Amino acid sequence: MNKVQTHSLFTDFDIDLFKAGKHFRLYEKLGAHIIEVNGVKGVYFAVWAPSAKTVSVVGDFNHWRQGEHELQVRWDSSGIWEGFIPGIEKGTLYKYRIESNNGGLMTEKADPFAFYCEKPPHTASVIWDLDYKWKDTNWMETRKEHNDLDKPYSVYEVHLGSWKRQGEENRFLTYLEFAEDLVKYVKETGFTHVEFMPVMEYPYDPSWGYQLIGYFAPTSRFGEPQDFMVLVDKLHQAGIGVILDWVPSHFPDDAHGLGFFDGSNLFEHPDRRKGYHPDWKSLVFNYGRNEVRSFLISNALFWLQHYHVDGLRVDAVASMLYLDYSREEGEWEPNIYGGRENLDTISFLKDFNEAVYSNFEGVQTIAEESTSFPMVSRPTFNGGLGFGMKWMMGWMHDTLEYFQKETVYRKYHQNDLTFSMTYTYTENFMLPLSHDEVVYGKKSIAGRMPGDEWQKFANLRLLYGYMFTHPGTKLLFMGSEFGQSSEWNFESSLDWHLLQYPFHNGVKLLITKLNELYKTEPALHEKQFSPEGFEWINYSDHENAVMSFIRKGNNPKDDLIVVLNFTQVIRENYRIGLPKKGKLTEVFNSDAIEFGGSGVQNTNKLLIETSPYDGKEYSTALLLPPLSVVVFKVA
Structure with a gap:
C-alpha cells in the first residue's frame, strides 16, 4: 500500500x-x-x-x-x-x-x-461517496409552496426501527422497503410531511437515536446512504416533505466518538458544569468554540444539501438555552450578566438559523423548546432565535390533562383548553402529540381516554378534531393515527393488526379526513399563526362543556364554524352566535358512522337567524353529537 x-x-x-x-x-x-x-x-x-x-x-x-x-x-x-x-x-x-x-x-x-x-x-x-441521481426536481423547485407558514403542515413522526418489522426474526425494514411501504401509507393517510427520529448513526438502540456518533452518516441499520436518498426521493415524488430530528444538544461518551477526541475537551465544553448533561449522562458541545460551531452548522446544512431534507426539528433546545437546566444550586455558573441563559447557545442558534434560511429556500427549522423563552420562532433581526416554528408543549400538556378526566368533571376544567388561546400567537406553534407522550408509563394516546370502549374512541376522535381545528401546525406520532392501544415499544413493530377492528380503522379514516380538511380548507392554514385567523364564539359554556369558535382564511367566504362537545350528552337545539347571515352546512363530523361514531349529524342546512346570541347579531340552533367536533361552513 x-x-x-x-x-x-x-x-x-x-x-x-x-x-x-x-x-x-x-x-x-x-x-x-x-x-x-x-x-x-x-x-x-x-x-x-x-x-x-x-x-x-x-x-x-x-x-x-x-x-x-x-x-x-x-x-x-x-x-x-x-x-x-x-x-x-x-x-x-x-x-x-x-x-x-x-x-x-x-x-x-x-x-x-x-x-x-x-x-x-x-x-x-x-469510505463512501454521495453520488446519486435525484428525481425530485419538481418538488425541490416548488417546495416553498408546500413548506411556507401559511400552508398546511401535518407531520407524521416516525421511528424507523419500529414502524414496521418483518418476519419471525423481527428484522428491520430497509430504506428501500420504507420507500415503498411508508411512502404509500403516508400518501394514503394524507400527512403533508414525515419527521424521522434521528437517522444519523448512533450506537445504542434504547437511545432511539438521540445519542449520535456519526453526524454525517445515515444509520447503516437500514441500508446504505444512497438507499436513504431513495427514501427521501420517493417521498418527494409523492408530494411529501421530509423533516429530520437533529441533535446538537449533546452526544455520548463512547470511546470511538467525539468525546475527549484528541486527548482534550475538543468538542465538549471543558467545564463539566457546561459540558456534561446529568439527565442523559452525555457530553454537551462547547457552543462558544468557533470550530465546534462550524462543525454543527456544517452538519445541519449537509443534510439539507446532500439529502434534500426540507426541515430540521432541533431536539432539546431548552437544555441548551439554560445553564441551570437539570442542575441544582451550586452545580451551575451564571452568565456574565448574572443570568441563567447560555449566551453562547443563543448566539449559536441564531447563527444556525440564519445559515439555514439564507442558504436554502423553502425549508423550516422547528424547535422542541418547553419553556417560556421568548421569541424562539421570531426572526433574528427582530431579536428572536430565528426558528420557523416551536413545539407547543403547554398545549400538549394541558390538552392531555383535560382529556384524561371523566366527562362529569370536565366542566370544572374548561380553562385547561381555553388557556392556550391566550398565548397561541406569541410563537409560530406546532401542536405535538409526539413519541415522548406514549412511553414510560404514560400510556398510549388512546389508552389515556376515559370511559367504556365507545367513549374512549369518541374521545380520541374528539381530541384529534380539536387538534386539527386549533391554530398551529400538527404533529402526530406513528401508531396514534389508528389508536394504538399499548405504549410505544422501540424494539417491536406497531400493532398493525388492530386495523382489522372497526374502532381502530375508524380513527385512521378520521385522521385521513382531518388531513384532507386541513389541506383543502384555507381557513385552517392560511392564518394559522395570526390572531386574524381565529375568533371565539363562546368559550365559557363550562356547564355543558361546549366550546365554539371561527377559523378564518384570507377570504371571508372560507370561514369555518367549529363546535366541540366534550361530554357524551347529545345537545339538541344548541344555539350559537354568528357574525353574519346565511346557512350553515356541516362539512365534518367526528361522530360519523364511518369513523366508528353514532351517526348523529345535521343533515340539512341550518338557517342563520337575526337573533342576537353570544354577543353576536345572528344565531342558529345546532344538533351536537356526543363527544364530538363538528365543523360547518357558511353558505
Missing part, C-alpha cells in the same frame, strides 16, 4: 472561516474524500485534532497498524491533520489512531465527518 502523500483541499480562506466559526461546508474538506491526484485515485483524509502528537489512518487496508499511514499537521495552527493515500477504495473500513500531546494517550476514533459507518455494534467508519 502506498504511503501518505502531501495534499490539501483547504485554502487559506477555508482556514480563516473555520477558525472564525463561519465555515458551514466543512463536509467538503474534513473527513474522507475519494479523489484523484496526478492521475492516481485514492482518498484524501483530514481531521481536526489540535492536541494530537500524531494521527494515523488505520483500517483493513493496512491491517489496522499504527504509524504506517501518518497524516501531517498543517502549518497554520488550525489543528487539522491531512494527507492523501493512493489506492484506497470505496467500502474500506478505517479509523483515526490519535496519540495525544497530553501524556501520550492513544485512542482510536471514528471519523466525525464519515459519510457511512459500520453497522452497530461495530464502530469503524467506511
Whole structure:
C-alpha cells in the first residue's frame, strides 16, 4: 500500500472561516474524500485534532497498524491533520489512531465527518461517496409552496426501527422497503410531511437515536446512504416533505466518538458544569468554540444539501438555552450578566438559523423548546432565535390533562383548553402529540381516554378534531393515527393488526379526513399563526362543556364554524352566535358512522337567524353529537 502523500483541499480562506466559526461546508474538506491526484485515485483524509502528537489512518487496508499511514499537521495552527493515500477504495473500513500531546494517550476514533459507518455494534467508519441521481426536481423547485407558514403542515413522526418489522426474526425494514411501504401509507393517510427520529448513526438502540456518533452518516441499520436518498426521493415524488430530528444538544461518551477526541475537551465544553448533561449522562458541545460551531452548522446544512431534507426539528433546545437546566444550586455558573441563559447557545442558534434560511429556500427549522423563552420562532433581526416554528408543549400538556378526566368533571376544567388561546400567537406553534407522550408509563394516546370502549374512541376522535381545528401546525406520532392501544415499544413493530377492528380503522379514516380538511380548507392554514385567523364564539359554556369558535382564511367566504362537545350528552337545539347571515352546512363530523361514531349529524342546512346570541347579531340552533367536533361552513 502506498504511503501518505502531501495534499490539501483547504485554502487559506477555508482556514480563516473555520477558525472564525463561519465555515458551514466543512463536509467538503474534513473527513474522507475519494479523489484523484496526478492521475492516481485514492482518498484524501483530514481531521481536526489540535492536541494530537500524531494521527494515523488505520483500517483493513493496512491491517489496522499504527504509524504506517501518518497524516501531517498543517502549518497554520488550525489543528487539522491531512494527507492523501493512493489506492484506497470505496467500502474500506478505517479509523483515526490519535496519540495525544497530553501524556501520550492513544485512542482510536471514528471519523466525525464519515459519510457511512459500520453497522452497530461495530464502530469503524467506511469510505463512501454521495453520488446519486435525484428525481425530485419538481418538488425541490416548488417546495416553498408546500413548506411556507401559511400552508398546511401535518407531520407524521416516525421511528424507523419500529414502524414496521418483518418476519419471525423481527428484522428491520430497509430504506428501500420504507420507500415503498411508508411512502404509500403516508400518501394514503394524507400527512403533508414525515419527521424521522434521528437517522444519523448512533450506537445504542434504547437511545432511539438521540445519542449520535456519526453526524454525517445515515444509520447503516437500514441500508446504505444512497438507499436513504431513495427514501427521501420517493417521498418527494409523492408530494411529501421530509423533516429530520437533529441533535446538537449533546452526544455520548463512547470511546470511538467525539468525546475527549484528541486527548482534550475538543468538542465538549471543558467545564463539566457546561459540558456534561446529568439527565442523559452525555457530553454537551462547547457552543462558544468557533470550530465546534462550524462543525454543527456544517452538519445541519449537509443534510439539507446532500439529502434534500426540507426541515430540521432541533431536539432539546431548552437544555441548551439554560445553564441551570437539570442542575441544582451550586452545580451551575451564571452568565456574565448574572443570568441563567447560555449566551453562547443563543448566539449559536441564531447563527444556525440564519445559515439555514439564507442558504436554502423553502425549508423550516422547528424547535422542541418547553419553556417560556421568548421569541424562539421570531426572526433574528427582530431579536428572536430565528426558528420557523416551536413545539407547543403547554398545549400538549394541558390538552392531555383535560382529556384524561371523566366527562362529569370536565366542566370544572374548561380553562385547561381555553388557556392556550391566550398565548397561541406569541410563537409560530406546532401542536405535538409526539413519541415522548406514549412511553414510560404514560400510556398510549388512546389508552389515556376515559370511559367504556365507545367513549374512549369518541374521545380520541374528539381530541384529534380539536387538534386539527386549533391554530398551529400538527404533529402526530406513528401508531396514534389508528389508536394504538399499548405504549410505544422501540424494539417491536406497531400493532398493525388492530386495523382489522372497526374502532381502530375508524380513527385512521378520521385522521385521513382531518388531513384532507386541513389541506383543502384555507381557513385552517392560511392564518394559522395570526390572531386574524381565529375568533371565539363562546368559550365559557363550562356547564355543558361546549366550546365554539371561527377559523378564518384570507377570504371571508372560507370561514369555518367549529363546535366541540366534550361530554357524551347529545345537545339538541344548541344555539350559537354568528357574525353574519346565511346557512350553515356541516362539512365534518367526528361522530360519523364511518369513523366508528353514532351517526348523529345535521343533515340539512341550518338557517342563520337575526337573533342576537353570544354577543353576536345572528344565531342558529345546532344538533351536537356526543363527544364530538363538528365543523360547518357558511353558505
